[in-house]
Amino acid sequence: MSPRFTLDPFIEQYAHRTSSMLSSQIRDLLAVTARPDIISMAGGLPFTQAFDPEVILRTVRRVLEEDYAAALQxxxxxxxxxxxxxxxxxxxxxxxxxxxxxxxxxxxxxxxxxxxxxxxxxxxxxxxxxxxxxxxxxxxxxxxxxxxxxxxxxxxxxxxxxxxxxxxxxxxxxxxxxxxxxxxxxxxxxxxxxxxxxxxxxxxxxxxxxxxxxxxxxxxxxxxxxxxxxxxxxxxxxxxxxxxxxxxxxxxxxxxxxxxxxxxxxxxxxxxxxxxxxxxxxxxxxxxxxxxxxEDWRGQVRRLLEIYRNRCHAMLSAMDEHLSGLAEWTRPEGGFFLWASLPDYVNTSEMLASAIGMKVAYVPGSGFFPGEGGENCMRLNYSYADDEMAEEGIKRLAKVIKREVSLAKALGLDKRS
Ligand SMILES: Cc1ncc(COP(=O)(O)O)c(C=O)c1O
The missing domain is CATH 3.40.640.10 (Type I PLP-dependent aspartate aminotransferase-like (Major domain))
Known part of the structure; x- marks a missing residue:
């Protein structure tokens, strides 16, 4: 048990089912990635700025005009x-x-x-x-x-x-x-x-x-x-x-x-x-x-697709340029995420602190497995960062990975796997 949890005076009283709900160091680290100086590919946020506020405003107004009392009920x-x-x-x-x-x-x-x-x-x-x-x-x-x-x-x-x-x-x-x-x-x-x-x-x-x-x-x-x-x-x-x-x-x-x-x-x-x-x-x-x-929701989905397609391509081409030979990754046909696998002697949870030091963030792979697995992997999100941010973010990430790989090689860790 980490010292942090022994500080909780209620620790003995929680139900057993909460034992898997403990906050983790990774989550604490990711909490700082909301800082504006960090290029975060860790999130999973839809790009809501792509919506026309006028459309939302008139939709909300309609709801209130039609039956505000039922809407509040x-x-x-x-x-x-x-x-x-x-x-x-x-x-x-x-x-x-x-x-x-x-x-x-x-x-x-x-x-x-x-x-x-x-x-x-x-x-x-x-x-x-x-x-x-x-x-x-x-x-x-x-x-x-x-x-x-x-x-x-x-x-x-x-x-x-x-x-x-x-x-x-x-x-x-x-x-x-x-x-x-x-x-x-x-x-x-x-x-x-x-x-x-x-x-x-x-x-x-x-x-x-x-x-x-x-x-x-x-x-x-x-x-x-x-x-x-x-x-x-x-x-x-x-x-x-x-x-x-x-x-x-x-x-x-x-x-x-x-x-x-x-x-x-x-x-x-x-x-x-x-x-x-x-x-x-x-x-x-x-x-x-x-x-x-x-409203024309299908037209709006088409507009979102255009944005996400471009952002995905921007991230993939930055990865082709900066990460070839260092990692392998999936090529999504939609959605928000891609998955990168690094050499198996690199631990992406341990690497996260240095990535944040370089002002770039990702989600380490191990949290996506119910047991062991994914220690050398990471999830990258492309839905929220624009093309320039993706290029810069991947460039920074490549530097972090290169440093980690050189360090592992110097310590002979690459021979162990
Ligand atoms: C696979 C998957 N399921 C469910 C959810 C939850 O979505 P909702 O916002 O509808 O609760 C998400 C959100 O990212 C998701 O990625």
Whole structure:
């Protein structure tokens, strides 16, 4: 236990589930990256400056003029019904047929993850995730104390042969897997997309071992290259619990996400949400409904794609120029992130302090794994930094890595691996 936690006078009183919620040195270090002199590729923020404030203003005004009293009031736990119709349209954009009654609106996809875990997971239950996976999901999962198994990915996403081996071994030991969690499009953190062929194989494996699939799809509409595969939900409505969000295509600040799931599961989720927060904000749900039913949201997504495509390309070409031979990285076709792997004798958590010293930041890879892994990797975000910042940030990062590699070589660490 670190000395910091022994200073907490309440340490003996917290529930066991909080043991995985401890703050980490990495998080403390990353907290300083908000300083304006640091080029941070550590965040994951959508570029909300790309929205026209006039559009937002007139949408909010409409909400208040139409029925300000209802906008200020509690609403139904499962969400504002007209917004569900808009979300059906958003899902249709990705080729997924869904009905308003299949949807429950949540406080962001994050709440979806939390309440799905709450209704399914007893301590010791088994779940499967991709390696690496989204930290927010891992945190929600861990607080309900399951055994989390991670399946490696390659450039086509989760390696289904390995998933099958894992499922077979768990099954042989009498262990049923409650769900498989996947982010099939432009995965956070790896920037990888699950191929269409693997999507079918994943569904088949889940059917064979009777597992649910949790499909977390915040970035699906942010494809700036290539062609989209079908959503898992469109392939199996009875087995897939789908998580959507408006955070990346509209506003993260409105806190609106949704779950599309089989009805019995929705009924249970409703009870879990009720005890968590009664309802999602009536005010922001109405704003979102007006925005998605009356404004040119598809045009705005196209504008966002243009920005993210350019930023991704700027970062990739800076990496080609400055990091070739020092690292390998993924080439995303959409979303916000790419994943870089350094020589395996470089520890990116240990390197972070020197990177911050050089006024550049990234997220070290190890936090994205439920167990060991990713120690020589990092997640880089390109959605927020403009081209010049990306170029300068990567240049600084290359200097830090070069220094780290030379040091490791001088100490003979490169020979040990
Ligand atoms: C994979 C993934 N799932 C869920 C979320 C949470 O999104 P929301 O803002 O809808 O809670 C994020 C946010 O970055 C994410 O990357």
């Amino acid at each position: 509690y609403g139904p736990t499962d969400g504002y019904a007209p917004l569900k119709h808009s979300l059906v349209e958003v899902m249709r954009e990705e080729g997924t047929v869904c009905f308003p009654e299949d949807i429950m609106i949540t406080n962001g996809a994050q709440q979806g993850l939390e309440i799905i875990t709450k209704i399914f997971i007893n301590p010791g239950d088994h779940i499967i995730v991709e390696a690496p996976s989204y930290v927010g999901a891992l945190n929600s999962f861990q607080s309900y104390q399951p055994r989390i198994h991670a399946v490696d990915m390659d450039e086509a996403g989760m390696i289904i042969d390995r998933l099958r081996v894992m499922l077979r071994e768990l099954d042989a030991g009498g262990n049923h897997v409650k769900f498989i969690y996947t982010i099939p499009n432009f995965q956070n953190p790896a920037g990888i997309t699950l191929s269409t062929e693997r999507r079918a194989q994943l569904i088949e494996a889940a059917r064979d071992y009777d597992c649910l699939i949790v499909e977390d799809n915040p970035y699906g509409l942010l494809r700036f290259e290539g062609t989209a595969g079908p959503t898992l939900r469109s392939m199996d409505r009875e087995r897939v619990i789908y998580l959507g969000t408006l955070s990346k295509i509209f506003s993260a600040g409105m806190r609106i996400g949704w779950i599309a799931a089989p009805h019995p599961i929705l009924n249970k989720l409703l009870l879990a949400k009720q005890s968590a927060d009664l309802c999602t904000s009536s005010f922001t749900q109405r704003i979102a409904h007006i925005y998605f039913s009356e």
